[in-house]
Amino acid sequence: MIFPEKKKKKKMKNTIKSVLIISTLLLVLGCSNSDDGGGDGNGEAPKAASLVFPLKDAECNQGEILSDTESKVPFEWNAAEFANKYTVSLTNLETNTTETFDTDKTLLDITLLRGKPYSWKVISKSNSTMQTGTSEVWKLYNAGPGVENYAPFPAELISPKMGLTLNTTNTDLKWRGSDADNDIEEFKVYMDVINPPVKLISTQNRSDVSNVALEANTIYYWQVETTDKHGNSTKSSVFEFKTQ
Template identity: 25%
Template sequence: MKKEIRLIASLFSILLLVACGGGDDGPPANSAPTRVTQVTFPTADLLCIDNTINFQWNASSDADGDAITYRVIIATDRDLNNVVENRTTSNTSITITLQQGVAYYWNVTAFDSEGQESEASTTLAFFTSGPGITNYAPFTAAVDEPADESTVSAGTVNLKWVGGDTDVGDTLTYDLYFGLATDPPLETAGLTSDSANVTTTAGNTYFWRVDSIDDSGVKTIGQIWSFDTN
């Protein structure tokens, strides 16, 4: 009987030790650096006279105290698919030489020594001056509302976008393409505002594009966006 009591007591002690030892959750998860909230140069739609440019931005911070590195992406399209420069630096500036007479788009992403990455900064457009150029093409229009690949209520949908041109005094007009086809047909030409209402029905995916035209008739073809309706 005493042996049985001792055995039960030993088993209870083991179970108690196992239960008490299960509270170790390991080290805390590593946090990503904060997003770069401001890119300070070149600013939006800037015409850069010199094609050797010192890119500058505000510092990110890291709650874990990890070292921060910045990735600068420069491309010739607003979606940053056609990348021409992909640089990293531990500073909040970097000097890069680009081709003359080209519209560029850029942003900055912060990442720490553990590989955790922040959300990218806002993507800004700029233009490098070229010899003999007196008129520059408009920048590609940027989507405002509805966000690309979002879902909205069916009915009348207000499409909004943001245009830009580095030529001071140029007035832009817009051609809006809209429909159910992935290459949407022309909906309205010569819009003078940066928004338009369209009619939709539920359960569809709609595609739209905005081309920008300046006073000289120079046109920049926009990118195709989409949204779903419910």
């Protein structure tokens, strides 16, 4: 026989147990829903954004002219999966200086010098992970007053990579040239044991030099000068590599 007082205590104990189970379930569901919110991708690494504007390797004549030397240019890209913020990395190709701009939007106005070449990329980020995604690198010439023809973009050196050690008696030099006016005339290739290199090893309209002879235990420096049909020219950065 169960006395009323004991029966009452047993009922209360079961009720408390049920409440604790329900509270635990609600807490678990609440945490799960919280993880899905905010567009942070549950800790997934953000994907690379796809760039939209300014157009790749082109003259940019849009935006707001602020003065004879500056204009405000809109930069735009598509939203990246698992990202909720972005960093725009902008490099002045004449001075090789880089600025960064943080935003949670996919459109950002940036003030640029007029008549100057730039490269830019977008780094996708998330509040829930330290991993990032990086877009392609695009180049542009910001339109300047009265400019009819732009100098080529500095060549992008591809191979051998910076700081590479080679165990060979020859190598191929490869680079990528681009020009907003699409009128590249020639490439001059310099390679030397001094920095910057002054020894001209090739003048051509291709973007590679094959079977360049090398000596052992030597540090080499190489650079490409790009010239267009109007005589405008630019020099790439200097890459170095060494041989064993």
